[in-house]
Amino acid sequence: MGSDVTLKHIADALGVSAMTVSRALNNRSNVDEETREKVLEKAQSMGYTPNHVAKSLVSSKxxxxxxxxxxxxxxxxxxxxxxxxxxxxxxxxxxxxxxxxxxxxxxxxxxxxxxxxxxxxxxxxxxxxxxxxxxxxxxxxxxxxxxxxxxxxxxxxxxxxxxNDRESSLKITEHLINKHGYTKIAHLGGPHVSIGQKRLEGYLEALEKYDLPINDKWIIVGGFQEEAGYDAMEKLLDLPTEEFPEAVVSVNDPSAIGAVKAIEEAGLSIPDDIAIVGFTDDIRAPLLDVPLTTVHQPxxxxxxxxxxxxxxxxxxxxxxxxxxxxxxxxxxxxxxxx
Amino acid sequence: MGSDVTLKHIADALGVSAMTVSRALNNRSNVDEETREKVLEKAQSMGYTPNHVAKSLVSSKxxxxxxxxxxxxxxxxxxxxxxxxxxxxxxxxxxxxxxxxxxxxxxxxxxxxxxxxxxxxxxxxxxxxxxxxxxxxxxxxxxxxxxxxxxxxxxxxxxxxxxNDRESSLKITEHLINKHGYTKIAHLGGPHVSIGQKRLEGYLEALEKYDLPINDKWIIVGGFQEEAGYDAMEKLLDLPTEEFPEAVVSVNDPSAIGAVKAIEEAGLSIPDDIAIVGFTDDIRAPLLDVPLTTVHQPxxxxxxxxxxxxxxxxxxxxxxxxxxxxxxxxxxxxxxxx
DNA sequence: TAAGATAATGTTATCGCTAACATGCTACGA
DNA sequence: TCGTAGCATGTTAGCGATAACATTATCTTA
Missing domain, CATH: 3.40.50.2300 (Response regulator)
Known part of the structure; x- marks a missing residue:
């Protein structure tokens, strides 16, 4: 690319200064119309491409x-x-x-x-x-x-x-409580970053609001990917009958999709044996065997x-x-x- | 960002020339070890970030x-x-x-x-x-x-x-012919760019190889997106019974997914009323009600x-x-x- | 007609960095 | 003791573009 055409080349070809060429190409005032046209034409025919690197150096932008x-x-x-x-x-x-x-x-x-x-x-x-x-x-x-x-x-x-992560998480958890009467609700959490934290808070707030039990074993800290959801769900599935959750709030859809896989592999059915909701509205959410209830993020x-x-x-x-x-x-x- | 630290600033702070600083930071030879360390330290403490724009201008890279x-x-x-x-x-x-x-x-x-x-x-x-x-x-x-x-x-x-677009398209079309005995096979094509063209060729080659009829009405030129597949499929669905295809080869999965939607809306069932295959192996392909046979692209x-x-x-x-x-x-x- | 305004163009310096050459200094062998 | 090699560093110029100022030539207007 060292062979690129520069302002100087155009200037020399036209017998004017580089500055005039610059002015012409940037549509500045005080350039003779005839000159401008000649410059534009020459730039075109020589295949000039302005060098943004140089421009950036001057303008620091x-x-x-x-x-x-x-x-x-x-x-x-x-x-x-x-x-x-x-x-x-x-x-x-x-x-x-x-x-x-x-x-x-x-x-x-x-x-x-x-x-x-x-x-x-x-x-x-x-x-x-x-x-x-x-x-x-x-x-x-x-x-x-x-x-x-x-x-x-x-x-x-x-x-x-x-x-509004906290609020959305609160709402979808509330939906599980209000509409479906679940009382044992677990959370497949994300790692300790903002959205993981806030969605956890929303989940907790919902439980508190309805005076539902909070069980540490129902809160699994995992990751945002499918495998993390799968692994986390496996832990939940190992819980004894009396502690077995009725519903799961997952930190996002990939995680929920992983969890769904684990549930299916365990031979359980959704939502009868265990309900699950996600967060994202992944492109796959509506296509699952049991379409996933989730929070749509714009x-x-x-x-x-x-x-x-x-x-x-x-x-x-x-x-x-x-x-x-x-x-x-x-x-x-x-x-x-x- | 005009307030950025430059080589010159470091140089002045250290009472050396900018060139020495440059050499030190770029691990060139012929720099006193002691100087190099002082420079590195100063650069660190002053929060120096090399200016790649200037570097690029010099090196044209x-x-x-x-x-x-x-x-x-x-x-x-x-x-x-x-x-x-x-x-x-x-x-x-x-x-x-x-x-x-x-x-x-x-x-x-x-x-x-x-x-x-x-x-x-x-x-x-x-x-x-x-x-x-x-x-x-x-x-x-x-x-x-x-x-x-x-x-x-x-x-x-x-x-x-x-x-290998042509070959892959040939193979998946052959699969429809060989394994399933379909003889009336349509193609939802893409626009006239390389892959659209080649996949069309593969489809045609398969039909020719097995001496199957090629019907212009079975080749719909559409686009790569879901809506295009939907629209194209609607045209096929309008064909009279005697010309109605048994199977459809779609130019890619999004298009196939659109077509599936059209088929379902028409109240027909896949693959009994009409079979369909795609190309891509979209993340959604295995999740459709009838999982989509397709070409997996790495x-x-x-x-x-x-x-x-x-x-x-x-x-x-x-x-x-x-x-x-x-x-x-x-x-x-x-x-x-x- | 002189003097200042205006338009078109040129010159110089600069953005931050580095290649290429220049300088000063130490060291070492003859 | 001198000459030269080699190291550490400095100086100058240039990458391509442009801002700011300088220089013409042309035009007004009192």
Whole structure:
């Protein structure tokens, strides 16, 4: 690519200065119409492609956003990316996508590289991590523009876009209690990151509200993937009859789908032997043998809002820090007993 | 970000020249060990992040790859991206992801911007387009390093990575003929791009091989999305009894899933009234009421091979142009009648 | 007609970094 | 003791584009 045409080449070919060419190509005023046309023509015929790298160096602006997601094959995230793109497409930003595979180390590495590449801002859905907020704190403190989405870190000076996790979890648990009269309800939890925590809280709040027993054995801390759900469910299935739960609230759909597999393999039937609900509204949820009752997360909307907020944060210094909440809807199917 | 620490800042703080700092940070020889340590320490404490933009300008290398895909929510592509990332993660390249939503205009736009950003190379799965190869031809001729994947443009001097579309389509059609004895087989085709074309050819070849009738009314040219499959199937369903097909070969799974919906809505049953097979092995394929027989495409592998090939092409000029074919496997489920 | 305004263009310096060459210093063999 | 090799470091220039200022040439207007 060293053979690329530069402003200088066009300038020399035309016997003018590089500055004139620059002005002509950028539609500045004070350029003779005739000159402008000659320049445009020459640029075209020489196959000129402006060098954004040089431009970025001058302006210290790259029109580039880094997107950090934990798991690209979880259908929720591609949909978020679509939402992000809808916005960036109309604002000339390009996206650096990095998939961290739920590994915090990879995430830190990715962020480091993205900062080296001088992205204008970062959209982060953080990987599962211990409560080590300090890393993100110093990232934000360093002046890097960050908007968290879905798996957010709140209270460190960055805006966030998420769904009302606690409330949604509360509602779907309430549904199990109200509509179906279950009293023994278990929770397949996620790891200790924001959404895992909040969904657990919502679940607990529902039980408390209805004075239902909370049993430590019913709360299994697992992960967000299918295997984690499968493994966690196996533990529940091992419980003695008197402690056997009637229903399960899963931290997300992949986990629920893993759990469904475990339940089926154990020869039990859903929802008669055990009911189950998820969270996400995965593309597969309606297709399961027993369609999965779940919380629909408007992924596209989350992406869109996050991107909008980030771009505003980048473009004006006065932009305030917000915790934006996108509402979910309950998707009642039949795995809950309906 | 104008407040970033630069080499110069470190140099001044240490009373040395910027060059020495550069040398120290880049592990060059001929730097006093003591100096190097002081520099490293200072860089750390000042929160120095190397400016890759400036580096790129000097070296005319960005360690950046543009990935152009037509439809990020089609599960095949996220999986490809995972494969690409597996490679780039180990080679320090970052990915610009652009989703063109099957629109050629957006694709051209994206490529233009990516070239401005001086990506080292492009991984392209081209959007549906008329046979206008000239655009891609001049792209490749301009010296841009390109590797096509999945939806490839062959014969224009760029390497390609794809599955054996024609052969796979032939095989799955043969399965319908051999195993099930169907003689009236329709095809829900994709648009006129490489994979659409090749899968059509495979289908036709199978019919010819077994001397089966080819009926123009059985070949519906549609699109790659679910709605296209639905619409196309509706046309087939309108055919009079004597022309009504016994089985349908769909260009991909989303299209097949749309078709399944149309069939179910028409009150017909699969595979008794009409059999159907797809191509992709979408995450939903095994979950349909009648699990879908299809061709499994190793998406991850496609992404990996494409990325490897591109990086080799970027890094050595002698790299040859190849058409790499990744083999598929038939995924026999029950929608074919098995 | 002189003097200032305006339009079109050119020159210089800079963004942050590094290649290439230059400099100063120590060390070592003849 | 000198000359030269080699190490550690400095200086200059340039990557491609542009901001800011400088220079023309042309045009107004009192």
């Amino acid at each position: 790259t029109y580039t956003i880094g997107v950090v997601i934990p798991e690209i094959t979880h259908a929720f995230f591609p949909e978020v990316v679509r939402g992000i793109e809808e916005v960036t497409n109309n604002s000339d930003y390009q996206l650096f996508l990095t998939n961290t595979n739920e590994q915090f180390d990879r995430e830190k590495n990715a962020i480091k590289t993205l900062r080296s590449k001088r992205v204008d801002g970062l959209l982060i859905s953080s990987s599962q991590t211990e409560d080590d907020v300090s890393y993100y704190k110093s990232l934000v403190d360093s002046g890097t523009k960050v908007v968290f989405f879905d798996r957010c870190i709140e209270g460190i000076g960055a805006s966030t876009v998420s769904v 992924a596209y909307e989350v992406g869109k809002r996050a991107a909008q907020k980030l771009i505003r944060t980048i473009e004006r210094d006065s932009e305030t820090v917000e915790n934006i909440v996108v509402p979910t809807t309950l998707k009642i199917r039949s795995s809950c007993g309906c | 960005t360690y950046t790859i543009g990935v152009v895909i037509p439809e990020i929510t089609h599960a095949f592509f996220p999986e490809v991206v995972r494969g690409i990332e597996e490679v780039t993660n180990n080679s320090d390249y970052q990915l610009f992801l652009t989703n063109t939503n099957e629109q050629f205009d957006r694709e051209k736009n994206a490529i233009k911007t990516l070239r401005s950003k001086r990506v080292d190379g492009l991984l392209i799965s081209s959007s549906q387009t008329e046979d206008d190869v000239s655009y891609y031809k001049s792209l490749v001729d301009s010296g841009t390093k390109v590797v096509f994947f999945d939806r490839c443009i062959e014969g224009i001097g760029a390497s390609t990575v794809s599955v 998406a991850y592998e496609v992404g990996k091979r494409a990325a490897q090939k591109l990086i080799r092409t970027i890094e050595r000029d002698s790299e040859t142009v190849e058409n790499i074919v990744v083999p598929t496997t038939l995924k026999i489920r029950s929608s074919c009648g098995c």
